[in-house]
Amino acid sequence: MTPSLxxxxxxxxxxxxxxxxxxxxxxxxxxxxASPKALSPKYFYDARGCELFEAICxxxxxxxxxxxxxxxxxxxxxxxxQLGGGGLLIEFGSGASVKTEVLLRTLRPAxxxxxxxxxxxxxxxxxxxxxxxPQLPIIAVCADYxxxxxxxxxxxxxxxxxxxxxxxxxxxxxxxxxxQEFLLRARDLAGAxxxxxxxxxLKKDPDVLHAAYNDAEGVTAEFNLNLLRRINSELAADFxxxxxxxxxxxxxxxxxxEMHLESLREQTVTVSGYSFVFAAGERMHxxxxxxxxxxxxxxxxxxxxxxxxxVWVDAGRLFxxxxxxx
Ligand code: AVJ
Numbered sequence: 001m002t003p004s005l006x007x008x009x010x011x012x013x014x015x016x017x018x019x020x021x022x023x024x025x026x027x028x029x030x031x032x033x034a035s036p037k038a039l040s041p042k043y044f045y046d047a048r049g050c051e052l053f054e055a056i057c058x059x060x061x062x063x064x065x066x067x068x069x070x071x072x073x074x075x076x077x078x079x080x081x082q083l084g085g086g087g088l089l090i091e092f093g094s095g096a097s098v099k100t101e102v103l104l105r106t107l108r109p110a111x112x113x114x115x116x117x118x119x120x121x122x123x124x125x126x127x128x129x130x131x132x133x134p135q136l137p138i139i140a141v142c143a144d145y146x147x148x149x150x151x152x153x154x155x156x157x158x159x160x161x162x163x164x165x166x167x168x169x170x171x172x173x174x175x176x177x178x179x180q181e182f183l184l185r186a187r188d189l190a191g192a193x194x195x196x197x198x199x200x201x202l203k204k205d206p207d208v209l210h211a212a213y214n215d216a217e218g219v220t221a222e223f224n225l226n227l228l229r230r231i232n233s234e235l236a237a238d239f240x241x242x243x244x245x246x247x248x249x250x251x252x253x254x255x256x257x258e259m260h261l262e263s264l265r266e267q268t269v270t271v272s273g274y275s276f277v278f279a280a281g282e283r284m285h286x287x288x289x290x291x292x293x294x295x296x297x298x299x300x301x302x303x304x305x306x307x308x309x310x311v312w313v314d315a316g317r318l319f320x321x322x323x324x325x326x
Contacts, residue, residue, distance in 0.1 A: 011137040012130050015151060019117050019144035025235050025272055032269075032276045032284070039227060041173050041259075041287040042144065045118040046230045052223040059219060061211040064169055067319040068199045072102040072167075075312045075321070080106035082310060082323055083195055088159035090189070091115065092145040092166045097125040099167045103197075104133055110159040111137040115145045146174075148185060161193040169201035169319070172256070172290040176300060179290070183304030187326050194326040196306060202313070202320050203291045206250040213248035213257050213289070221246030224259055224286055237271040247283060255296075259287040294320055 024043060031039045045053065057065035072079075085108040091100055094114035104112065112129070116122040119142045126140040141151055164186050171179050186196055213220055224246045228239035247260040263278035270276075292300070297320065298308040306324035313320045 011135070012126065013139050013153070014123065014126070015139065015141045015143075015153065016119065017141065017143040017151075019142060019147075028231055028235060028271060029274055032271065032274075036283065036285060037276075037278075038285040042117055042146065043230065044223060044227055044287075045121070046226075046234075047118075047120050049223065049226050049230065050118055050121045052219060052226055055219050056215070056223060059212075059215045059217065061215045062220075063208070063212060063318050064199075064201050067314050067316070068167060068169075068321065069099055069102070071199075071312050071314055071319060071321050072099045076102050076106040079103065079197060079312075079321075079323065080108075083107060083163050083197070084160060086110050086160040087163045087195075088113065088154065088157055088161070090154075090162060090164050092164065092186075093117075093168060093170045094122065094125060097129055099199075100165065101129065101132065103165065104129070104136065107163075109136075109163070111139060111157050113139045113141060113151075113154065115141045115143055115149065117142070117144050146182065149189060161195065162190045164190050164194070164196045165198075166196065167199040167321075169199050169289070171198060172201055172292075173288060174290070175288065176290065180300055180304050183301060183306060187305045190326050192326060195309075196301075196322075196324040198322050198324065200297050200320050200322060201289070201291050202317060203255060203293050203296075204318060206252065208318075209250045209257055209291070210248070213259065214246075218246075220248065220259075224248075224261060227286060228261065231271060235272050237269065239269050240267070243267055254288075255291050257287075257289040257291070258285065259289075260285050292320075294322075297322060 056062050087109050088111050089109040090113040092115050094116045122140055122142055174182055225241050228241055231237045232239050243264050244261045247262050251258050260283040262283045265280045267278050268275055294311055301308055301324050309325050310323040311320050
């Protein structure tokens with residue numbers, strides 16, 4: 001017997017803007033040809049990468065997920081009261097959508113629009129949410145939300161306002177200059193009455209940060225190295241995963257965790273017929289995870305045309321959820 005899929009309700013639609021097709025190879029060739037070498041963290045999230053990220057979120061050292069989820073549980077009613085019901089809730093990087101469930105229960109939006117680059121994760125979480133919220137119209141959009149988003153279907157939905165939800169401190173993947181541009185585009189998407197609810201990891205003791213990205217079990221290392229595995233399988237490459245190691249450290253000047261993959265010896269790697277030479281000890285930069293104090297982030301939001309309305313911070317001052325209005 002074939003496993004049965006959850007019933008697809010008439011409330012659900014899936015729009016695939018094919019975010020990765022064709023771009024992945026170009027980006028990898030450009031990144032490996034650059035100096036220093038770099039790869040985009042958005043490519044971490046193939047099926048295995050999503051699994052590994054879920055595992056990271058459960059690690060004792062990785063505080064952001066559970067801290068943000070607790071903030072949502074403790075303050076969802078307050079957040080919903082500030083935002084008001086009947087809006088169009090657009091979520092960037094919806095992934096597993098656990099925090100969203102907490103918000104949906106109190107916010108009661110007119111419709112929910114999860115946007116994610118990972119098609120499989122998006123489909124799975126949409127099916128799960130649909131089962132839990134059978135009356136809620138859901139328009140799932142598979143797209144790279146770091147690019148300008150064009151979804152004409154959204155114009156037809158009647159809603160009191162647009163609310164953009166961007167949890168998980170994913171904005172930390174961008175440099176502050178890129179983050180400001182991203183927030184400008186988010187403000188345009190949110191429109192005149194719009195609002196944004198955004199989770200941002202706080203600056204803190206560098207030892208706490210270091211541990212969160214260098215876990216004892218080595219899951220983060222596997223997550224980082226999985227990028228090479230993905231390039232091997234999707235782009236006809238021959239990275240030897242045993243010849244690279246995970247490196248993560250807090251860059252105090254830039255206020256960010258940096259992740260790199262370091263070549264353990266001199267070696268040549270081929271990707272779709274293109275050759276790249278690595279020196280022993282040479283690093284590929286794979287991720288930035290920028291950390292912001294409350295004030296730093298509020299300044300950034302203001303520079304992008306948002307008004308900071310409220311911020312929720314946990315007692316340990318690990319994580320912040322900001323409410324911004326256009
Ligand atoms: C999903 C980008 C917020 O920066 O903490 C976790 C990704 N990388 N461990 C982060 C990540 C390594 C995560 N973000």
